[in-house]
Amino acid sequence: MKINVKKDKSENTKTEVLIIGHFEKEKFSHPALDKKLKGRISKAIKEKKFEGEFKQLHSVSSLGLIAPEKILLVGLGKKKEFDLEKLRKISGFTAKVVRDGKVTSFATTLTEEDVKGRNIEEKSLTIVEGILLGLYQFDRYKTEEKEKQPKVREVTLLTSDVKKSKTGVKKGEILANATNYVRDLVNMPACEATPTYIANEAKKIAKQHKIKIRIFGKKELEKKKMNAILGVSKGSSQEPKLVVLETNPKAKKKIALVGKGITFDSGGLDIKPESFMLDMKSDMAGAAAVLATVMVAAKLKILINVLGVMALTENMPGASAQKPGDIVTAYNKKTIEIANTDAEGRLVLADAVAYAEEQKPAAIIDLATLTGSCIVVLGYSGAVLVSNNDKLKNAIKKSADETFERVWELPLWDDFREAIKGEIADVRNLGKFPKGYEAGTITAATFIEAFIEKTPWAHLDIAGTAWYEQEKEYISKAATGYGVRLLIHFLENWK
């Protein structure tokens, strides 16, 4: 899709649909256009046919009196409550309304609406995010053209400052396209998006953007004694891969991002019931977000040595599968009792974070669709954050608030460290509480902590935010692409 930036007056803009925002109880902001339309807009407002309530729509035909063929008025709600997230939502929402009307090109003046404390660049970035994320569709497996949604080919942002707006547009495109790339990888069926497929995607991206890459297959993992990952992979016919990407190897600051990449989680021998298994192709959303973030860090030339580690394997109940009661020795030599084969994410992360720490980063952030309990705690509205370091967690919270990829912190208390102590080995992969699943999100995080010696670390459980059954304004049904915008904001602001 082509995104133009122009300084045209709204009434002179040649386009199929011109989207104009309107705040509740405020004066209409395009009086010249209204005048040319013989006051039809102010009349609709006066007659309370359109009052500017958030997401309210009102369409006005231009009858050849002005250049746009049609005006779509959209309510922005109360002026003092308007923020970037609302702008992102309105942009995604209106883009979809227009698309569903089979319009292939539209223009918008939303760029010029007031958002307290925000400049044209930030607003343009946000609008482009909203539009591109909102228009996302996963239709590559539909073979009949009529089953696919129509496509918008061209969007024009009208602005008073073309230069600043263009800078925002460019960055918005990079962030939204990377998020949509994560959505594609997560939406792809597990029969195609295997560990090998994702490792090959990483190879392609690394080549394109001159990113350093190492890929450890089964042989290398055996040589390195990464038995926690290998254990999870034992029941699968697919080869496990640990992919390590690195931007700016010479930069002073180094941050490690580690992603859970279970390309299908059947539960293993502790097999999941059917309704819980259905969407488990999405269990690699953490790894996909790490891959896309490293790519964007390279594209934006962020001056940090970003180390991306993806722990990729299936979790299957094949003949050689790992069994409940098995004990494995992880990369850092700690022994693990496998109390439940379905708590596999923390196992692959155990090896991956220990490897990441060896590379001496200033901080490690892991992303994982780790626990069903995470959805019990926060629903689909935010990721759970658990961390051993105040500076790191505060920086993540700030980026989460800024990007609206929200997080909420849960505590790391000694009770939970006690709960994951092993009976006959060092640690166990299930909390030793009466039922096993109490505080499931925290015990899972505490297990990962056991594989980090001293590096500041933060864990994001994205089980509820990576995948959603319903559509929202700019969030598509199924994979959401959560994490890239948050992590990029974090990397750009890390000191």
Ligand code: BES
């Ligand atoms: N991949 C799942 C967690 C999950 C559940 C992600 C639902 C997204 C949606 C994870 O590997 C898992 O199975 N966790 C178990 C752990 C339990 C066995 C201790 C869970 O949360 O039920």
Ligand code: ZN
């Ligand atoms: Zn599992």
Ligand code: ZN
């Ligand atoms: Zn899992």
